[in-house]
Amino acid sequence: MKVINLSEQNSILNRFVSEIRDVNIQQDSMRFRRNLERIGEIIAYEISKNLSYETQEVQTPLGSAPANLYQDKIVLGTILRAGLGFHHGFLNYFDNAENSFVSAYRKYRENHESFHVSIEYIASPRLDDKVLILTDPMLATGGSMELSYHALLTKGSPKHVHIATVIASQEAIDYCKAKFPDATTTIWAADIDPFLNEQAYIVPGLGDAGDLAYGQKD
Ligand SMILES: O=P(O)(O)OC[C@H]1O[C@H](OP(=O)(O)OP(=O)(O)O)[C@H](O)[C@@H]1O
Numbered sequence: 426m427k428v429i430n431l432s433e434q435n436s437i438l439n440r441f442v443s444e445i446r447d448v449n450i451q452q453d454s455m456r457f458r459r460n461l462e463r464i465g466e467i468i469a470y471e472i473s474k475n476l477s478y479e480t481q482e483v484q485t486p487l488g489s490a491p492a493n494l495y496q497d498k499i500v501l502g503t504i505l506r507a508g509l510g511f512h513h514g515f516l517n518y519f520d521n522a523e524n525s526f527v528s529a530y531r532k533y534r535e536n537h538e539s540f541h542v543s544i545e546y547i548a549s550p551r552l553d554d555k556v557l558i559l560t561d562p563m564l565a566t567g568g569s570m571e572l573s574y575h576a577l578l579t580k581g582s583p584k585h586v587h588i589a590t591v592i593a594s595q596e597a598i599d600y601c602k603a604k605f606p607d608a609t610t611t612i613w614a615a616d617i618d619p620f621l622n623e624q625a626y627i628v629p630g631l632g633d634a635g636d637l638a639y640g641q642k643d
Pocket residue numbers: 504505506507508529530531542561562563564565566567568569570597625633634635636
């Protein structure tokens with residue numbers, strides 16, 4: 426399985442990632458959401474380089490120009506709720522894509538110390554032979570991504586799955602490598618962090634992406 430860590434190459438992406446990590450800049454939730462969207466746009470552009478292209482002729486007012494255009498049918502899959510702004514960045518570029526939504530969230534037990542991931546909602550088109558770009562800004566244990574993927578597989582078999590995330594833990598990368606089909610999955614991360622803490626939050630990470638974008642859940 427190919428794992429692409431975009432932080433290995435310097436670009437303006439570094440600034441957007443550093444802003445969403447920064448505890449002071451995070452106070453501006455509008456900027457946090459917009460940065461997630463901008464990172465989505467950049468990763469969408471990077472993924473677009475890996476699609477299947479065919480040359481088509483485009484009629485201009487003065488003649489005909491060849492254009493290499495991607496032919497894949499794209500489905501943008503998103504895990505609620507933190508994925509929403511990130512998803513929008515992908516949709517800004519893949520503007521004619523179909524869209525899937527899965528709700529997966531950490532449901533804490535009474536003691537607030539342990540949790541399981543709960544999936545309660547899925548809305549998706551058929552996925553057979555399409556390219557599924559599954560987006561979630563945080564890949565901590567990889568559990569939400571794996572459950573969401575299996576929930577989506579009830580809608581058919583995509584020909585390729587691109588897992589797109591902002592910050593992944595190394596543990597989640599290893600987990601996804603073990604759980605997703607090797608030849609037909611690619612992971613794209615704006616950065617990969619070394620640790621998870623006892624609550625399975627990514628360290629240094631950025632905190633709780635869903636809460637930073639939309640406020641705390643009751
Ligand atoms: O890899 P995992 O260990 O499963 O953790 C990652 C998940 O945690 C976050 O969602 P969260 O459960 O906080 O829900 P939210 O988006 O509603 O905040 C994040 O958006 C991922 O979906």
